[in-house]
Amino acid sequence: xxxxxxxxxxxxxxxxxxxxxxxxxxxxxxxxxxxxxxxxxxxxxxxxxxxxxxxxxxxxxxxxxxxxxxxxxxxxxxxxxxxxxxxxxxxxxxxxxxxxxxxxxxxxxxxxxxxxxxxxxxxxxxxxxxxxxxxxxxxxxxxxxxxxxxxxxxxxxxxxxxxxxxxxxxxxxxxxxxxxxxxxxxxxxxxxxxxxxxxxxxxxxxxxxxxxxxxxxxxxxxxx
Amino acid sequence: xxxxxxxxxxxxxxxxxxxxxxxxxxxxxxxxxxxxxxxxxxxxxxxxxxxxxxxxxxxxxxxxxxxxxxxxxxxxxxxxxxxxxxxxxxxxxxxxxxxxxxxxxxxxxxxxx
Numbered sequence: 001x002x003x004x005x006x007x008x009x010x011x012x013x014x015x016x017x018x019x020x021x022x023x024x025x026x027x028x029x030x031x032x033x034x035x036x037x038x039x040x041x042x043x044x045x046x047x048x049x050x051x052x053x054x055x056x057x058x059x060x061x062x063x064x065x066x067x068x069x070x071x072x073x074x075x076x077x078x079x080x081x082x083x084x085x086x087x088x089x090x091x092x093x094x095x096x097x098x099x100x101x102x103x104x105x106x107x108x109x110x111x112x113x114x115x116x117x118x119x120x121x122x123x124x125x126x127x128x129x130x131x132x133x134x135x136x137x138x139x140x141x142x143x144x145x146x147x148x149x150x151x152x153x154x155x156x157x158x159x160x161x162x163x164x165x166x167x168x169x170x171x172x173x174x175x176x177x178x179x180x181x182x183x184x185x186x187x188x189x190x191x192x193x194x195x196x197x198x199x200x201x202x203x204x205x206x207x208x209x210x211x212x213x214x215x216x217x218x219x220x221x222x223x224x
Numbered sequence: 225x226x227x228x229x230x231x232x233x234x235x236x237x238x239x240x241x242x243x244x245x246x247x248x249x250x251x252x253x254x255x256x257x258x259x260x261x262x263x264x265x266x267x268x269x270x271x272x273x274x275x276x277x278x279x280x281x282x283x284x285x286x287x288x289x290x291x292x293x294x295x296x297x298x299x300x301x302x303x304x305x306x307x308x309x310x311x312x313x314x315x316x317x318x319x320x321x322x323x324x325x326x327x328x329x330x331x332x333x334x335x336x337x
Contacts, residue, residue, distance in 0.1 A: 004251070004336060004337070005336070005337050006334050006335070006336050006337075007241060007245055007247075007334060007335050007336075007337060008333070008334045009237070009238075009241055009331075009332040009333065009334055009335060010331060010332070010333060010334070011237065011331060011332050012329070012330060012331050013230055013233045013234055013237070013330045013331065013332065014233070014330065016233065016236070016237070017233070095228070095229050096226055096229065097226065097229060099229075127226055127262060128226035128229060131226065131262070132229070153312075157262065189312060189320055
């Protein structure tokens with residue numbers, strides 16, 4: 001056997017995924033498709049928020065939804081039934097996040113020809129989805145009031161990579177020790193550019209603001 | 225368990241380097257893991273053991289982890305300090321206008337063959 005040899009690599013583990021994600025974004029730009037990566041902890045109300053939002057925008061843009069979970073298709077079925085929007089379920093095979101390659105495989109199953117907007121509902125998790133660029137044009141996350149206003153301090157990377165933070169379940173704010181201004185301050189410490197939109201997906205309050213943000217982003221992506 | 229996802233990337237990269245260099249067996253992989261990268265070294269090495277033994281070229285291959293200390297730079301007083309000890313707030317001038325200089329690495333440093 002040969003003598004011991006050291007081969008230097010010095011390469012970030014995320015480098016390949018970052019390249020895949022950048023290529024995917026370029027392809028989506030050419031096709032005029034806007035991809036939103038929606039992240040959050042489990043139970044923050046991602047699917048309910050999506051249903052409210054899709055019902056407000058589905059007549060203005062052509063939308064498709066990709067639901068990513070470890071198992072089951074309850075979310076995809078729920079979206080289809082409540083909005084009529086085409087929705088597919090991706091299974092991550094036990095993985096706690098989606099990467100750019102998995103996102104691409106998901107998009108291969110979406111009829112993109114007439115679609116303006118694809119919403120990717122990532123696996124409920126505040127750690128790993130933040131580390132893996134999916135190739136999305138924008139990242140948004142939902143923080144729900146019962147989770148606490150200090151989450152931006154505890155999961156800094158998630159709040160650093162998001163363009164938009166939606167604060168959901170504002171109707172229960174009186175029952176929790178949640179200070180909206182303090183939460184915004186923590187978010188902006190991590191990410192001065194992040195926009196913050198408070199909503200209540202259950203009553204629909206504030207959802208219009210998110211819908212407008214989304215429509216403006218889709219238009220900007222298609223037209224610039 | 226994001227360590228497992230990261231391990232799959234490492235397996236892919238190391239196998240590729242081994243193939244490019246016509247290496248039959250890799251005996252160790254050296255990782256540089258930043259203190260605040262959110263990767264837990266012992267979980268990473270546990271996942272590595274499980275995944276590496278499924279590959280002929282990596283069977284029995286050991287993973288060594290170098291921990292890279294996290295250092296933050298203060299944008300106001302320009303001093304550097306230990307991130308893990310003081311977090312986002314500069315211990316010298318109390319500013320929150322601070323930036324992580326290093327400590328976020330998840331890198332494959334080298335392989336030993």
